[in-house]
Amino acid sequence: MEHKCPHCGSEDTCLIPQAKHPASTLGGVAGAAIGLASIASGARVGATLGVAAGPLGVLTGGVAGAVISALMGGSAGYALGNIVGEQVDRRILRNHLCRECGAIFKPGDTPQLPGTVS
Numbered sequence: 001m002e003h004k005c006p007h008c009g010s011e012d013t014c015l016i017p018q019a020k021h022p023a024s025t026l027g028g029v030a031g032a033a034i035g036l037a038s039i040a041s042g043a044r045v046g047a048t049l050g051v052a053a054g055p056l057g058v059l060t061g062g063v064a065g066a067v068i069s070a071l072m073g074g075s076a077g078y079a080l081g082n083i084v085g086e087q088v089d090r091r092i093l094r095n096h097l098c099r100e101c102g103a104i105f106k107p108g109d110t111p112q113l114p115g116t117v118s
């Protein structure tokens with residue numbers, strides 16, 4: 001959804017992505033950290049499931065559980081970071097560009113249309 005330019009009233013505006021990538025990276029790092037923290041429990045669950053297959057099952061189950069925990073944590077964190085970054089982009093940063101007059105604004109800026117008296 002695009003927003004009206006508060007300076008000229010044009011609807012020909014676009015979002016300049018700024019926070020999305022750093023926030024996504026941060027989310028990915030945080031997610032990976034959570035994944036690392038859950039490796040131990042993932043390994044334990046995998047090892048428990050592997051018990052049925054004998055000693056080799058315990059080892060492979062444990063490794064598989066650890067890897068799955070790390071991957072899931074990382075991708076979930078990246079997805080969360082992406083969502084947060086997009087919301088920061090849309091609501092907080094002054095990062096909407098008017099293609100008509102070149103003004104940079106954020107949604108909710110007070111309209112400053114020519115001829116309006118405040």
Ligand SMILES: [Zn+2]
Binds near residue numbers: 008099100
């Ligand atoms: Zn404008």
